[in-house]
C-alpha cells in the first residue's frame with residue numbers, strides 16, 4: 001500500500017544542510033498497522049510527511065497503491081492526497097469551528113450535496129462517539145475528544161491510509177488506551193492501513209503488527225513487533 005524507495009531528505013537550514021533521512025526503504029502492506037519508533041530527531045516525522053508529500057524527498061520515490069506520487073503535478077497530487085488521512089499530536093483543529101464543522105471541512109471542498117455531507121458527518125460522529133458534542137467548540141473538549149474529532153475529520157474523505165503523527169503523545173495513559181482502541185477498530189472494521197510514528201514503546205506493543213526502529217535518519221531494524229522487542 002505504501003512503498004518508500006531509496007528516500008533521502010535534506011533540509012537546507014541557513015548555514016548548513018541537515019540530513020533528516022538516509023536511504024529509507026520501507027513497505028507497508030494493505031491492512032497493516034505499522035509503527036515507526038525512535039528518539040526525538042531520528043527522522044520519524046519527516047518520514048511520515050514524505051508519504052503524503054507534505055515534505056518532498058530530496059531523492060527517491062513514494063508509491064501509494066502502486067502509484068508514484070513523486071511524479072505527479074500539484075493538481076493530481078491533491079486528488080491522490082484524499083486517499084491519505086492524517087492526525088496530529090496537537091490535533092490541529094479549527095478553534096473557531098464546532099466539532100461538526102471541523103469534520104465537515106474536507107467535505108465542503110468536495111462539492112458533495114449538503115444532505116450527503118450532513119449524513120456523512122453524522123455517521124463519523126457516531127463512529128468516534130461524539131454525537132452528543134457536535135455543537136461544541138474544541139476549547140470545550142478534553143484532549144481525547146479533540147483527537148476523536150481529528151480522527152473523524154481524517155476519515156471524512158474515505159481514505160485508504162491513515163498517518164498518525166505522535167497521535168497520543170499529548171494524552172494521559174487512559175485516554176491513550178481509548179484512542180488506540182479506536183484506531184484498532186478503524187483498522188479492523190474499515191480496513192484502513194495505518195502508519196504511525198511514536199517515541200513510546202507502549203503504543204507499538206498495543207496495536208502495531210510490524211515496527212521499524214529509526215536512528216539518525218536511518219531505519220536500523222524492521223520486523224514483527226514480537227520479534228523486534230523480544231530479541232536480547
Ligand code: ADP
Pocket residue numbers: 011012013018019020038039040041042043044045046047
Ligand atoms: P523526529 O520526528 O524523529 O523527532 P524529525 O523528522 O522531526 O524527527 O527531524 C529529523 C531531523 O531533521 C532533526 O535533526 C530535525 O531538527 C531536522 N528537521 C526537521 N524539520 C526540519 C526543517 N523544517 N528544517 C530543518 N531541519 C529540520
Ligand code: ADP
Pocket residue numbers: 013045089165166
Ligand atoms: P514534532 O512534534 O512533530 O516532532 P517538531 O518539534 O520536530 O515536531 O517540529 C515542528 C515543526 O518544526 C515541523 O514543521 C518541523 O519540520 C520544523 N522543524 C523541526 N526541526 C527544525 C529545525 N531544526 N529547523 C527548522 N525547522 C524545524
